[in-house]
Amino acid sequence: MTATTVSNSGSANEPLSIDAVSKGAFDFDMRAALTSGLILALSLVFIALCGIPEGLNERLLIKPVLSLGYLSLLWLPLLFGWLSGNETVLEGMVATKKGARDIVRGLFVGLIGGLGLSLLTVLMDAFDLRDPLVNWSPATEEVLQFSRSIGFGVIAWPVLGAILGAFGAALHVMPEKIRKAVMAGLGTVLSFAIFATFIVDVADFLDDLLYARRGGLKWGWAIALFVIGAGASFLGGGRKISEMKSSYQAATGPAKRQQTTTLILLSLAALIIIPLITGKITQELFANIGIFLLLALGLNIVVGLAGILDLGYVAFFAVGGYTTAVLTSPNRGPDFEGFPTLPWWGALLVTIIIAGLVGLFIGAPVIRMRGDYLAIVTLGFGEIIRLLFLSDWLNGWFNGAQGITNVPPADFGFFSVKGTDPRSVFYLVLFFAAISIYVSWRLERSRLGRAWMAIREDESVAEAMGINTVNMKLMAFVVGAVLASFSGAIFAAKVGSIFPTSFLILVSVIILVVVIVGGMGNIMGIIVGSVVLIGVLGGPKQPGLLAEFSEYKLLIYGALLVVMMLKRPEGLVPNARRSRELHQDEFLQDAWLKGEVDTDDDMVDPSTGGEGTVAPA
C-alpha cells in the first residue's frame, strides 16, 4: 500500500510523508483486499464444511442471539477486518492516518468472506455432495440459512460479514481508550459466555443469576457484562496492571529478586487456595494441566535446553505409569505373583530409577545421531515402548491390552491422592511441578546448561571445545526421562488404571506443541503453553475449558501450530536467547540502532589497509 500511495504524490520536492498524500475512501490496494477477502471466504467455507457451526449450534452463548456454532464463523470476519487495517510501520516512516479508507477496506474484505458463505448456501440447496463431504447436510444448510429461508441466508451472510469486517477495521480508527474499552467489554462477555461451566463451577450462585436454564448468558446480563468490562477498562483498570508489569521489568538486582520471590510466593499461595473454593471441574482441569506441565517441563530440558528433538517422549511417561502400576496394583500381570505391592512413594523411587535406566538405554544408541535422523528414531522408540507394553511377550507382566487396573490411591497417611478427589491430585502435581521447575531453573544456569546451549548452537565446535557431547546429551535425555516418570506415576494413581492406549504417539505430539507454542527453553513459556493448550483446548483425552471443541481439537492444534510457526516461531513467552536465534537480523538491527554493535576501534587509512600483505591465491 505504501508504494502506491507514495507514487501518487507526484511532485518530487514534496517531503516523503505518506500523510501528505490525499486519498479517498476507496483508495486502497484492491488486489490485496480481494486476496484477503478470498482467503476469508475459503476459511469460512472450510469451517462450515468441517461441521463446526452445525455441531456447536446447540451450545448457546447468549440466549437467544448467539451460539458457539455461529461464533465459530463470526469471529473470522472480525479478525480479517482488523488485520486488513494492520500495517507494519518501518523505522523512520510516519504511519498512515487511519480513516474511512480502512473501514471501507475492512467492509470489503468481510463482504467477500460473507459472499463465500452465501455461495455455499446456494450450492447446498442445489446439489447434494453429501457423499464425499459428510457435513454437506440438511443440518448445516439449516444453520447457514439461519433456520429461515435460503434467501435470508444468502443476504444475511454478506451483510454480517461486511458489518463485522468494518467493525474490525474500525477498531484501528477509534481512539485508543475507546478501542481498549470495547475490546475489554467484548472479552468479558465472551469469556463469561464461553467459559460458563468453569465460572459456575467456581462460583455456584452465578448460575441462576447470569445464565438461562438451558445454557447461554441472559441477554440482559450480556449487555451488563459488556458495560462492566468496558467501563472497568475505561476507568483505567488495565493501566495499573501494565504499570506494575513495566515497573517489574525495569527493576534490577536485589529489587528484582525480591519482587520475583514475592511474585512466586503469591502465585503459589493462589494455586493452593483456589482449588479449595472451586468445584470438581476446575480441580480436575488444574490436575490435568499439571500432569501435562510436568511432561512439558521435562521435554523442555531435552528439546529446549539440549536441542534434542525427541518425538517419542511419551515412552518415559508410559514407563513411569506402568512401573508405578505394576508395583502398586494387585491386578498386575501374573508373573508378578507373590511380589509384594509397594506404597506409591516407594514405587516412585523405583520408578525414577527405572525411568533413568530406560532413558540411558534408549538414549545411548540414539544420541549419536543428529537432526532429522534422531527425531525419526525417537519416534520409533516411542512406539516400540508402547507396543512392548501391549505385546503378548510381556503379557505376563503388563496384561497386554487389558492393562493394569485397580491402581490404589497414593497414600501419604495424612492425605491420600486419588482420581475421585482431583484436588489432592493437583496438590501432588503442584509439588512435583515445583521440583521440576526448580531443576530446570538450576540446570539452565549451571555448567551443564552452558554446555547444552553450546551443543545447541554448534555441536562440532562444542565438541572441539572439550565438551563430551554424547555424555551431555545423554544426561539431558535421562533428566527428561525422570521428570516424565513423575508425571506417569501421578497419572497412574489418578486414573487408577493403565492401558497401552493411554500412551499414543499423540501424547508426544501434544507435549511438543505445548513446548513450542509456549516458548521453547523458557519455563514461564512452558507454563503458559500448558495452561493455554491443555487448559483451554484439553489434552489428548482430557477435556479442557472448551470441551465442546474436543472433536476438532487436533484441527485447532494444527492450525495453531501453523500460525505460530509463521507469526511467532519463538512461542508465546519466548526465551530471549531463542528469539535472538530466530530473529538474528532484527536483533542486530536493533542493537545497531541502540549503538551497541561493535565497530572496529582501530581503523586505519583505507589506502594502506588490506592490500599487499596477503599471500596470493
Next chain:
Amino acid sequence: MSLLEIKDLSVTFGGLHALKDLNFHVEEGEIVGVIGPNGAGKTTFFNMISGMVTPTSGEILFEGESMIGLDPNQVTQRGISRTFQNVRLFANMTILENVMVAQHCRTNKGVWGSLFNTAAFRQEEKEIREHGEKVLGFFGTRLIGYRLEQPASVLSYANRRRLEIARAMATKPRLLLLDEPVAGMNPMESAELTDLIGKLRSEWGFTIVMIEHDMDVVRDVSDRVVVLDHGETLAQGSFDEVSSNPEVIEAYLGRPLEKRK
C-alpha cells in the same frame, strides 16, 4: 621428546589426497608457522590433530601418547585447543559464556552440585568466571566490561577473531592451534595481534602452531616455518630459508615471497 610428533600422516577424501605422508614435530615452547597456497591441506592438518577428521594412516603423538581415534573433546582434554578459520563462535551465547563454556573439560560439577547449589559448585562457578574474564582481559578492554553480557553476534569481525582465540585459551591448553588468526584484520590490528601471539608464549606458556597467509606475521613470530603444498611438506626451516627456497617460490605462482608487496 617433542610435544607433538606426527609421523607419515595421510588422509584421503574420496580420491583426493588431502595430506600425504606428512611428518611434523613441535617442540615445547615453539611457535611454528604453517603456510601454503589455498587448498594445500593446512586446515585439514589442524582438523586431524584436533580429532575432527580421522587420518587414513599415520601416527599423532602428543607428549608421547597416541591421539589417533580420540574424540575432539578428548583431544582438548589432553591439552590441544584450536581456533577456526571461518570464525565459529557460539553466536547467541554471551561473550563471557563463550569462554566459560570452553572450560567445561577442566571442571567437573554436575547435576548434584547445581541442584543443591553447594559451596563447591559456587566456588567452581566463581573460578570459571574469573578465568574467563582473565583470558578476555588479554585483549585489553575490547571484550570485557559491558561487553561480557552481550551476545557474541554483536562483535565486529576482528573482535570475533579475538574471542575465538580467547575461547581456545580458556580451555587451558598446552598447544594452541591458530587457523589464520589475522585474516580479515587491517595492518594495525594484525601487527597488534602479532605482538599478542608472542605474549601467548612468553606470558601464558603456550606452544603455538599457526596457519597464516600474512607473511609479515609469519616472519615476525615464527621460530620455524613449514610449507605445505598439495598435502605434502614442501620445505621446513627458518622463514628466511623457506622464503628463498625455489620450490616454495614456484608453489606460490612463481613469485618470490618478499617481493609481492
